[in-house]
Amino acid sequence: MAPKRIFNFNAGPAALPQTVLEEIQQEFLDFKGSGMSITEISHRSKWFDDVINDAVARTKRLFHLDDRYKVLFLQGGASMQFCMIPMNFLAEGRTADYVNTGTWSTKAIKEAQILGKPIKVAASSEDRNFAYIPKDIAFTPGATYVHITSNNTIKGTQWARFPDTGGVPLIADMSSDIFSRPFDAGRFGLFYAGAQKNMGPAGVCLVAVRDDMLALTPATLPTMLKYTTHADKNSMFNTPPCFAIYTVQLVLKWLEETVGGLDKMAQRNQQKADLLYNLMDESDFYNGTADKDSRSMMNVTFRLPDEALEKKFVAEATEAGFGGLKGHRSVGGCRASIYNATSVEAVQALVDFMKTFQSRNG
Structure with a gap:
């Protein structure tokens, strides 16, 4: 029986490649x-x-x-x-x-x-x-x-x-x-x-x-x-x-x-970041905290309309198998850390969950 694995968005210690x-x-x-x-x-x-x-x-x-x-x-x-x-x-x-x-x-x-x-x-x-x-x-x-x-x-x-x-x-x-x-x-x-x-x-x-x-x-x-x-x-x-x-x-x-080296890794990381940032740019429900020209490809930080919704988002995401989405204690909000080992499929699954959560709570 295969072990149960969540979608790991922890900021550190963080996801490692499953093959490793x-x-x-x-x-x-x-x-x-x-x-x-x-x-x-x-x-x-x-x-x-x-x-x-x-x-x-x-x-x-x-x-x-x-x-x-x-x-x-x-x-x-x-x-x-x-x-x-x-x-x-x-x-x-x-x-x-x-x-x-x-x-x-x-x-x-x-x-x-x-x-x-x-x-x-x-x-x-x-x-x-x-x-x-x-x-x-x-x-x-x-x-x-x-x-x-x-x-x-x-x-x-x-x-x-x-x-x-x-x-x-x-x-x-x-x-x-x-x-x-x-x-x-x-x-x-x-x-x-x-x-x-x-x-x-x-x-x-x-x-x-x-x-x-x-x-x-x-x-x-x-x-x-x-x-x-x-x-x-x-x-x-x-x-x-x-x-x-x-x-x-x-x-x-x-x-x-x-992976094939850092050029290939960068392409994959950009693809993951674009999935999340495009969702935010098309939404008034999820708001990124960083200026667009300074956004991180590794740590996507965002806020929801209020703190109660943020707590609900993190709780429901955890229940659905998405870990580590709570923002750092010093700033609050939410954060998805999408380091090298986090797959494109994991990020797409998170985006799908975020769209569903918005449709239910927006």
């Missing part, structure tokens, strides 16, 4: 003939070397990263990067620009300020409750980096095009849209993402960092907070989160071999 889950299930008790689970094998074994090296290689292929980039798998989540980035790159005499587009940008700015680093908030969309991505930003010439959040999970906005920084390296928190589309990675000194939204389970953060940024790391930092520590040891200075890295490796294999 099935592969994990098949290998869980005996990984590659080892007689052990992936959760039992040594991280110093050839079995795990093959896992992490394949994950690195697939990441580099998918993003067309050259030999200047190191791909790291770190613990502490994306939130740990909020402090590691300024600690590693903003030694005395260096400054950086930050763009504030919502909750996670705000947290990154706060961590740099706690450390007393000389940063500048070059732009913010806080004036309209983060409903848009700022444009025409005056960046600081000669800054060490510009930090952005590529997709804003809570507010439902996304950078459609990354900003022109005048040659200053970009650093981006890509936790909720990594591997969702191709981009020019050469403009980035570093990008990072917690795995639990778009590429794996919670417990590991992917960091891609360029050699010229690694060269800025001061020797005086605590060992575990230096990027060079992890780059020099292929992410295995200490025991890494083996199971999470293994799952990421399988998701990247799925992206390359089943």
Whole structure:
């Protein structure tokens, strides 16, 4: 009997490809003939070397990263990067620009300020409750980096095009849209993402960092907070989160071999987003919260005519097998997170449900 599976629209931890889950299930008790689970094998074994090296290689292929980039798998989540980035790159005499587009940008700015680093908030969309991505930003010439959040999970906005920084390296928190589309990675000194939204389970953060940024790391930092520590040891200075890295490796294999790469993934993600946004644009019942030119392809945020209807919508959707549609507690409303693993069929089923709910309650 097949297991019961809902349509999963959770914002994170979020949906994983079913074929990946099935592969994990098949290998869980005996990984590659080892007689052990992936959760039992040594991280110093050839079995795990093959896992992490394949994950690195697939990441580099998918993003067309050259030999200047190191791909790291770190613990502490994306939130740990909020402090590691300024600690590693903003030694005395260096400054950086930050763009504030919502909750996670705000947290990154706060961590740099706690450390007393000389940063500048070059732009913010806080004036309209983060409903848009700022444009025409005056960046600081000669800054060490510009930090952005590529997709804003809570507010439902996304950078459609990354900003022109005048040659200053970009650093981006890509936790909720990594591997969702191709981009020019050469403009980035570093990008990072917690795995639990778009590429794996919670417990590991992917960091891609360029050699010229690694060269800025001061020797005086605590060992575990230096990027060079992890780059020099292929992410295995200490025991890494083996199971999470293994799952990421399988998701990247799925992206390359089943989906066909990031161009194909982007086409599918755009198709899913269009289904939901077209419904909203044709309706006065569902109202998107983000400006049209700033809409996210990953997190579709919307409101209904009143909060009572929103509660009813979420309750009836849950009963009908649609999970995770309640908006973030800080903003309310509703949200459909349509990450890579969420199928077009799942989104079409949600659109059909939304039309039926509107006909009954509009």
